[in-house]
Amino acid sequence: MRRALVLAVIAACGDNALPEIAGLAPAQDLAIVAHQDDDLLFMQPDLLDAVRAGTGVAIVYVTAGNDDRDLDYAQRRYAGVRAAYTAATGATDWECGWIELAGHATEHCRLATANLSLVFLGYPDGGRHGEFAASLLALWQGRISGADTVAARVAHYDREGLIATVAAAITATRPRTIRTLEVAGTHGGDHSDHMLVGALAVLAHARAGVAAELLSYRGYDIAGEPANDLAPVSAIASDAFAHYSACAEGCAPCGDACPMFSSTYAAYLHRHYAVRVDRVVGQFTAASPLALDEEGHIWTADPPATATALDHLECLAPIDGVPTPMLCGGDGAPVWEILPATVTTTRAALGLAQTGRAARLADMTGDGIADLCADDGSDLWCAAGDGVGSFTPATRVAALAIDPATLAIGMLAGQLDACGEDGTGTACASGRRFLAIGSPAIAGGELCGITADGASCGTRVLSAWPAPGASVWFADLDRDGETDWCSATPDGPACGRARDRAASTDGVPWSYALAGTFDAMPSDSATLSDVDGDGRADFCAIDGLRVTCAFSHGSAFGPRVPILELATPPTALWGDDTGALCADVGSAVTCLAPAGRAPKAR
Numbered sequence: 001m002r003r004a005l006v007l008a009v010i011a012a013c014g015d016n017a018l019p020e021i022a023g024l025a026p027a028q029d030l031a032i033v034a035h036q037d038d039d040l041l042f043m044q045p046d047l048l049d050a051v052r053a054g055t056g057v058a059i060v061y062v063t064a065g066n067d068d069r070d071l072d073y074a075q076r077r078y079a080g081v082r083a084a085y086t087a088a089t090g091a092t093d094w095e096c097g098w099i100e101l102a103g104h105a106t107e108h109c110r111l112a113t114a115n116l117s118l119v120f121l122g123y124p125d126g127g128r129h130g131e132f133a134a135s136l137l138a139l140w141q142g143r144i145s146g147a148d149t150v151a152a153r154v155a156h157y158d159r160e161g162l163i164a165t166v167a168a169a170i171t172a173t174r175p176r177t178i179r180t181l182e183v184a185g186t187h188g189g190d191h192s193d194h195m196l197v198g199a200l201a202v203l204a205h206a207r208a209g210v211a212a213e214l215l216s217y218r219g220y221d222i223a224g225e226p227a228n229d230l231a232p233v234s235a236i237a238s239d240a241f242a243h244y245s246a247c248a249e250g251c252a253p254c255g256d257a258c259p260m261f262s263s264t265y266a267a268y269l270h271r272h273y274a275v276r277v278d279r280v281v282g283q284f285t286a287a288s289p290l291a292l293d294e295e296g297h298i299w300t301a302d303p304p305a306t307a308t309a310l311d312h313l314e315c316l317a318p319i320d321g322v323p324t325p326m327l328c329g330g331d332g333a334p335v336w337e338i339l340p341a342t343v344t345t346t347r348a349a350l351g352l353a354q355t356g357r358a359a360r361l362a363d364m365t366g367d368g369i370a371d372l373c374a375d376d377g378s379d380l381w382c383a384a385g386d387g388v389g390s391f392t393p394a395t396r397v398a399a400l401a402i403d404p405a406t407l408a409i410g411m412l413a414g415q416l417d418a419c420g421e422d423g424t425g426t427a428c429a430s431g432r433r434f435l436a437i438g439s440p441a442i443a444g445g446e447l448c449g450i451t452a453d454g455a456s457c458g459t460r461v462l463s464a465w466p467a468p469g470a471s472v473w474f475a476d477l478d479r480d481g482e483t484d485w486c487s488a489t490p491d492g493p494a495c496g497r498a499r500d501r502a503a504s505t506d507g508v509p510w511s512y513a514l515a516g517t518f519d520a521m522p523s524d525s526a527t528l529s530d531v532d533g534d535g536r537a538d539f540c541a542i543d544g545l546r547v548t549c550a551f552s553h554g555s556a557f558g559p560r561v562p563i564l565e566l567a568t569p570p571t572a573l574w575g576d577d578t579g580a581l582c583a584d585v586g587s588a589v590t591c592l593a594p595a596g597r598a599p600k601a602r
Helices: 002-014 038-042 044-052 072-087 136-141 159-173 192-208 220-224 231-249 261-267
Strands: 028-034 059-065 094-101 104-111 116-124 176-182 212-215 274-276 279-282 290-292 296-302 312-321 322-329 336-337 343-345 360-363 371-375 379-383 395-399 408-412 414-420 426-428 438-443 446-451 454-457 462-465 472-475 485-490 492-496 527-529 536-545 546-552 555-565 572-575 581-584 588-592 598-601
Touching: 028 038, 028 159, 028 192, 038 072, 038 176, 038 231, 038 261, 044 059, 044 072, 059 072, 072 104, 072 116, 094 159, 104 159, 104 212, 104 343, 136 159, 136 192, 136 220, 159 555, 176 192, 192 212, 192 312, 220 261, 220 343, 220 360, 274 472, 274 555, 290 371, 296 322, 296 408, 312 414, 322 527, 336 555, 343 395, 360 408, 360 454, 360 572, 371 414, 408 446, 438 472, 454 472, 454 581, 527 572, 536 555, 536 572, 546 581, 555 588
Parallel strands: 028 059, 028 176, 059 116, 176 212, 408 438
Antiparallel strands: 094 104, 104 116, 212 274, 279 290, 290 296, 296 312, 312 322, 336 598, 343 588, 360 371, 371 379, 379 395, 408 414, 414 426, 438 446, 446 454, 454 462, 472 485, 485 492, 527 536, 536 546, 546 555, 572 581, 581 588
16 A cells, blocks of 8 residues: 555656645754755664654755656655655655745645655756766856756756755744755765755855754765664664665665665665754854854855865865955865853862862752752752852752762752762762662753663663763753763763663764764763753763863764863863853862853864
8 A cells, every 4th residue: 555655646746737735834853965865874863863753854855866867767766755754654645746935946745744844956966076067066166057957847046046945945944953964075075966965055054044053964974984873773764765765776666665775875874973063153254154063164154156076165264363264175174163261260269178079060049050069978068150150159058978979969859959879878968868879860850870780760771781880971962851871982972862762772882983983082070061052961071181072963972072271181070951061170160151262273
């Protein structure tokens, strides 16, 4: 029955007589890709997580994916992505028709039950190296002024029309997250269409003026990076891709799944690496908005005058000490650092000198501002935060006779509590007692830690994988309100998500990787803290005289970003779910301040 439905949709779509249908609905997630398999290969499990959540997803396919062939081949690929998402969701109520975006006729297929829209702009495929006559690279370089679409209702696009159309899709969907492809060749060669569509998404994002985060997913080069997808989860993406391939390539009847596909595609499906591009840093001396990506490139919102095989956007370069726009990509993309302002307070001023160096950040007063607390072995002391990085002198809060290094603070069973190990178990200021839990933490309203059964929260065992004595951190990594966990490994943190526990309780590497090597962060004195305030805990660690953070993307961390630069090597690091982050520098405490970042070239 499913095959019959898919075949019926193939017959209907691509027909110029298709009806006009409703325009794009609001969607929490918007993907902007080049071809009809880019979303399936490079953006998983993130995009399928969003689709299966039902909170609204729209996917814009900029090119027809026709590979210099005719409309029939493009329509086979269109049918393939419909089959893929039917397989992933179980929904079959596709409705296809025509909509208009920024004055351009656009094919729109809607899967209402799954709250999913697929949008096909139909710009001609450019070939891997941009070699086809109507390629996006030729358009960017000014060798052509525009091109007609490969579609039943032909539209004509120049570069401005493409930017306006993608910006219109962003405006119509009002997404929380925008996912796109490589924005320039800063990681090596990729498909020309991938990189040009990534650049297009950056320009359209700025044009639309929305606050959505923008994630740039790397393409072909990830095949050489370590695998970082949980096998049972990547199996869902593999099944979706097998259904796509049946329609697009004819390896099985459309509506069925191909029994196998190439090892190259399999490599992509077990990996995903993304860089966030939307950390807006202000104007500097440029007239257009700017965004600092997690690798330190500052991109402008001005379309470049030309392009090369790897250079598709303008970025800022320090020319004679002045930030100046230039064409960037490949090895020619200067790297900057934007370090937040800090505030340093002496321990004497805090009144915490008698407690030793063990301390924790937590909102003890319920005002949404982190306070700094420590235990002296018999009593809990807290210094109230002022919201700008400083604290008032500490006062005694409660009697709490514990090992100071095991202090955990948070909302426990609906009540603010402080707990720690006292030699016979875990004791709390509220009078609660628990069996011995190594490295206790309070997360999601429960006491978490390492038990004899593994990483546990309350009576639930999250994973048997971390061994006793391992460094483990507990927090919400993917903004779903559930407690996730990370454990230290030689390659950096390995993490498990609550949403994946039905499939597996194993952890997978979350560190970013480049050139085949994980960007492993030190695990000593590390902490999880939502530094960027997006509801997902970030991994921060001491690295010499610096503190660096890797921001959570929901299923992996991005590249390390410098957050604190200190004159004295810090000995401890504290963070919490308010986004506060402080480092112990001996006789003083240095904390993030909310404003005043200072740019400098690296």
